[in-house]
Amino acid sequence: MxxxxxxxxxxxxxxxxxxxxxxxxxxxxxxxxxxxxxxxxxxxxxxxxxxxxxxxxxxxxxxxxxxxxxxxxxxxxxxxxxxxxxxxxxxxxxxxxxxxxxxxRVLIRPQAYVDDDGAGEWLVAGDLDEAALGGPLPEDHVLSVGQASLTLAGLQLTGSVGRALDVGTGCGIQALRARRAAASVVATDVSERALRFTRLNALVNGVDGIQTRRGDMFAPVAGETFERIVSNPPFVITPRVDGVPAYEYRDGGRVGDGLTAEFIAGVGAHLAAGGTAQLLANWESRDGVAGLDRVRGWVDASDIPLDAWIVERELLDPVAYAELWIRDGGTVPGTPGYDELLGAWLDDFQARGVAEIGFGYILLRRPAMGAPTLARYERIGQPLADGGLGAHLGRALAAHDRLSALDDAGLAASTLVVAADVTEARHHLPGAEAPSVIELRQGGGFARVLEVDPALAGLVGACDGDLPVGPLIAAIADLLEVDEAALRADLLPRVRELVFCGFLGFA
Structure with missing residues (x-):
């Protein structure tokens, strides 16, 4: 209705x-x-x-x-x-x-948020869930705030922009989040029901500047560009056969991971120079080609050259993936139709030679000038610290841009400081004087743990904003009695990585 x-x-x-x-x-x-x-x-x-x-x-x-x-x-x-x-x-x-x-007829639940401008709560309405309905969801279900919604909201970059676009807005949670940093937001969806929820949620929360438009993918914004695009699209891989529900909130109507490929192919034309796009997505590992490599191919094939930072957070086998989304629709093992749905999913994956399905974060940027300089495809599976990643991603992009403008001599002349959330752990074998393992641990961001050698640990420990990197490397080379030029060649690329990842920052 x-x-x-x-x-x-x-x-x-x-x-x-x-x-x-x-x-x-x-x-x-x-x-x-x-x-x-x-x-x-x-x-x-x-x-x-x-x-x-x-x-x-x-x-x-x-x-x-x-x-x-x-x-x-x-x-x-x-x-x-x-x-x-x-x-x-x-x-x-x-x-x-x-x-x-x-x-x-709906659920309305408070949803807390924290960003650079402070903390608050929205009241977000969406359709009754399976617990309230007591059974499977209808296909036109408008999801309220799920875990994926929270993830993308926390990932959104936090710097102020002019125009933003939310593709596949659903209940409007991403549009609300985007409006915190954008002067205006266009929110699109194929579902008029979803757009009415978006308008309702904007009004209940007293948020203006959100315009809704109906249509698929980028059709409602043909010829327009934006400084920021966000999307929690209906990326769930769904068999295209009779008997499998096509839930509007998660099924984009494409075969396999075609929606993700289509989004990447089309988004560049709608990004202003320097503009960014962020989305959640699934991708398939097919016939021996890893999912991340397939995503790299889509980015490389874009008519508009794009910077790319892709993070794979999870890998599931076809059975686990199918079970996850069958349960999400309210059908559980032992109930009528469950085995038929599972079989349809497995047949679909088998037909395309799918071995694994990845889930992760995609961040794309249209360079303000020149050719792309960022092509980072990585797997990060560890649990993350509480709080959003948006500010961390923004700092990483800024660090990348500054590093790209520095040659090794410029980096050696730079003065760095250790981030406040970084700690060091040393592991010793019983009775051993020297540590067998030295780790740098990040409290925020992606909560990375990096194993380092004594030279890099010594350099990081000495980055207190006093001396530039070059003299510090010279002092460490003298202390370890190694060749300074060789040590510099070894350490500077790793220092670049530490700056990008947020372990070190420019003083």
């Missing part, structure tokens, strides 16, 4: 009621308890439901209605949401009344 186009005055009334009730993450966690909060994150609402069962306060009523997807009485809803009222909820398409019972 299509959502009504949201009425601004009713959205303001709803926002006022939710604010008055204290409908925020920490208040909810306190209301139903940390154990129930953890269970809810795993898709189990019963503990939270039990915790709120006897509470008739406004926060508990709203939490039951829009946090858990449970029905409440009309009297409870009227008292908890006096400004918008039950009729207002119905007019917004958020709930429906039958006699004395009010049933939710």
């Amino acid at each position: 299509l959502q009504p186009d949201p009425d601004p005055s009713l959205c303001r009334a709803l926002a006022a009621d939710l604010e008055a009730a204290g409908y925020r993450t920490e208040r909810l966690r306190a209301a139903w308890g940390s154990a129930a909060d953890g269970a809810l994150g795993r898709g189990h609402a019963l503990p939270a439901r039990r915790a709120l069962a006897q509470d008739t306060g406004a926060l508990a009523v709203i939490a039951r209605l829009f946090g858990l997807g449970d029905e409440v009485t009309a009297d409870e809803a009227s008292r908890a949401l006096p400004s918008v009222g039950v009729d207002g909820l119905a007019a917004l398409g958020l709930a429906e009344r039958t006699g004395d019972v009010v049933r939710p």
Whole structure:
């Protein structure tokens, strides 16, 4: 069922009621308890439901209605949401009344964020999930905020820009995040239902400057360019056969990983000089060709030369991948249709010779001038520190640009400092005086752990913003009694890597 186009005055009334009730993450966690909060994150609402069962306060009523997807009485809803009222909820398409019972048609949940400008929370509406529906999702389901949404929101670069584009906006969470740094945002989707959720969420959160347009990929912005493009596209690889649900929020209608390839091929024409594009994606390892190498081929084939930084975060075999997305749609093992869906996925992968499916982050940039200078394709599987990566990615790009302008003599003349989140760990065999392993550990960013030798460890330890790199290398060569020129040739490329990764910074 299509959502009504949201009425601004009713959205303001709803926002006022939710604010008055204290409908925020920490208040909810306190209301139903940390154990129930953890269970809810795993898709189990019963503990939270039990915790709120006897509470008739406004926060508990709203939490039951829009946090858990449970029905409440009309009297409870009227008292908890006096400004918008039950009729207002119905007019917004958020709930429906039958006699004395009010049933939710959507979920509205607070979503916290932190960026360079501070911390806050949005209230984000989306369709009822499988826990609230008690079964599989409809194909036109508009997802609220999932883990992938949170990941991309945290990845978004944080520097101010003029125009931004959100391709495949869904409920609008990426558009809201992009608007924090952009003067205006165009949000597109093939689903008019999704676009109405985007407009609703923008109005409820008092965010202006977001324009919605309907259409596939870059068709709604033909001939236009943007300084920043973000996309959590419907990248899930889905068999193109009858009987397999084509969920709009995750299935872009292409064969295999064709959506990712198509996005990379088309995005350059819509990037202003110096503009960036960020997206989440899947890619297949096919017939002996690794997924990252296939992505490299797509970037190299772009009509617009692009800088590229691709991070593969996860690799799944075809069975695990299929199981993940069949469960995501609300069908679990042992229920009707599960085996048929699993078989369809495995047949699809087998037909294309797919051995593994990668998931990761894609960052592309149209150079402001000249040819691309960044082509980085890497696997980073370790758990990451809490907090978004957007600021870290921005610093890395800035460091890359500065390093690209420096030859070895310029780098040797530079003064560096160790980042505040870097620590050193030394591992000794029992009774040994010298360490067998020296590690540099990064507390933020990608939480990298690098094994280094004594010379590089000594150089990093001496980077305190006092002496340039060149004299430090000379002193270390003298201390270790090695050739200075050879040590310089060995260390400078590794220093470049440490600066790019954020272990070292320019003083």
